[in-house]
Amino acid sequence: VQIAILGTGSVGQTLAARLADLDHQVTLGTRDPATTLARTGPDRYGTPAVADFLAAQPQVRLAAFGDAATGADLIINATHGEASAAALRAAGADQLTGTVVLDVTNPLDTTNGYPPTLWVKDTDSLAEQLQREFPGVRLVKALNTMNCALMVDPGQLAGGDHSVLVCGDDPDAKALVVEVLRSFGWRDIIDLGDLTAARGTEMYVALWVRLFPVVGGAGQFNIKVVR
């Protein structure tokens, strides 16, 4: 499968490495490849510079958002929440029509330090805002409720016995995303229904940021929904 990952941060890099390992054709999307390649790292969170990441993952390509999205069977939005609409615009609304977009972002406002607040919540969500602006996109929200190492490898924790939440308006799009999640090792995949459920999964992050300093472990924790 040809996969475009919009976003070159820790999430984009982690997803890219895992999907390339699973033999997908992966392109990382960025604003300007030359500027991105010129960065030296790691950044203050320890994420490698993109040039170093690509040197270690030669099967992953880097391209501008629009080029990355061309011909992709699946697009993953792993951009900064406030920049996601701009990134999808740069990817080209027309060519996104009909494409499945897995949205892993969170609407975090970090201007007042830690913990961040959410700039949309309760009566709307970032996922719904993006779906409204790009009505032709088949948007699925998932994976935003945990750190990126766990997203791609749930087996790192509790033998993989914990939960991932999925929602979206298009059943076939959700089925494609569920297939990808299973390939990562997810077994407890909970379909919350339509995209309005993203209000719940994005607001959960307000709890995640309170758990993080207490539970610690570099963010290696998740929820298990016990029935």
Ligand SMILES: NC(=O)c1ccc[n+]([C@@H]2O[C@H](COP(=O)([O-])OP(=O)(O)OC[C@H]3O[C@@H](n4cnc5c(N)ncnc54)[C@H](OP(=O)(O)O)[C@@H]3O)[C@@H](O)[C@H]2O)c1
């Ligand atoms: N870190 C985690 O473990 C984690 C867990 C769950 C969810 N999330 C969510 O996943 C997303 C990605 O997180 P991250 O930490 O990997 O990266 P990030 O720093 O939040 O975002 C980096 C990406 O956003 C793009 N970007 C920034 N400003 C932009 C603008 N004005 N226009 C267009 N694009 C812009 C950057 O483009 P360039 O490549 O051009 O610089 C880069 O690719 C976020 O929404 C975050 O909340 C993160």
